[in-house]
Amino acid sequence: MTVHDSDTQGDQSSPGQDSDVLRVPIVGDLEPKPDPVFDNFESAIDAINRLAEDRSFDFVAGIGDVAHKGTRVQYEAATEILQDLEAPFYPILGNEELEESTDRFFEYAKTWNDDPSAIPDISYVKTANDVLFVFATASKNGKDFDEEELDWIESKLEAHEDLPAVLFVHAAPQNVFPEGRTMQTANFDRILSMPNVSAVFSGHSHMSVHETTTYARDEWENHHVHIPGIERTKVGDDHVPRFRIATIASDGRTTVETYNVDEDQFEDEHEVTFQLKRVAVESNGD
Template identity: 30%
Template sequence: MILAQLTDSHLKAGGRPAYGRVDTAAALRRAVAAVNASGADAVIFSGDLTDRGDAAEFEALAEILADLRAPVFAVPGNHDRRDTLRAAFLASGFHDPRAPFCAGVAEGFPLRLIGLDSSVPGAPHGEIGAAQLAWLEARLAERPDAPTLAFVHHPPMRTGIRHMDVQNLHDGDALLALLARHPQVLHLACGHVHRAVAATLGGVAVSIAPAPAHAVDLDLDPAAPPAFRLEPPMLRLFRFADGVLLSHLACVDPAPGPFPFFDGEGRLID
């Protein structure tokens, strides 16, 4: 199974650039083309799909995501609005309609996918909350033998980028402790930081996917101001085969090539 992760597209409506500079619609279109080219069987979208979370942005989002060949399962970030996102993705059947938070489970793939809602209305940081942790515990207890990937917008770790670390997942330790009790959870995939980061926390493999548009500046000076760069856009591709889950970081824009290593006679090109 190939699973693509999109995150933090911060889509604006009407072609407006984000922060006066970033063409988020063009970036998301290119990312969708890259996901289609990857042959992904499913796509997870780990929040900040839109920049302001209003209906116009979600309409623009639906128009671009309509080109995706694989089903997409989304959870909100701090820039989205939970109810607007839930309405926009109603047809996916992903979100648990009984839950006040916007979380869901996708079955029917070799990897079970569980998306969590870490958004806190009006705040930039993330929280799962006791009610959603209880919901997650119940979902994991349903199928203890099913290899599972969990995904959420805010990461439970501090990355060293201070202005992002103060708005990480504030109850991340509780989430990690819960996941560690369910060893069928092979990975926790996050967004929010707009950079590729990986860690093992309390025995749980955690990663943050890079964004298709702007990257948060990699400046580990605690006094660094919040800033972004227009780095080459990337996305994360998970591969699950023979019981092993791993991830590749893939360039969104096609690079020159592919070029052969061997000539027509099977000799290594010197």
């Protein structure tokens, strides 16, 4: 299995993978508030490393908000933990990182992988096993995309029109989850309506998987999955640190599991399965 950045030369290989299965833990909203005590995140990384002994992971995706207010003390504490992560880590930026400069983000992000260029920009794409992964940072408060950013996402989807696409964004699109906060980008539908978009993973709202809607399907048959916050639940009564693991088979069948960090176990009742789209590209007759 090869994961690579489709906009640069060269591949980033992940050893020991099943050639027909992708496994991707997804974490989000890591930032402890106000003190830089990342106990939940450290436990989550320990769990991911331990689980990888039986089920190798291709990479870990982050949907934003690593460091509260982008402070150095938060980045330093998070980086110390991330350097123990055994799989590559590919995050986007959330509203917390964007309270400071992107230069500060990259100062630390270049140390999170063996290859300092593994995170090439605030938004980027990678492909693996014939799936396109779009890591899309919204520069306006980490939540809202401007027209130039929408054009960029659209161009990447069009350039890989033969591949089903999975999007990582910080805030969920409008009209997906009835609870929590969403992006205010009014025309994100232009992205969701593109034929190869299949799934969108988002966070930001810190919603409880027990008390709120955290999986939905939109009118274009895209699958939306909320990533619970590693730190504090904002929507719901009780906080439990959780992350998700997406397993994508070669036929596009996708299983998303939920891992309870406190109890150190999967929660079968929060597992969802769906099918990535089979993309049909018209032939020009040649």
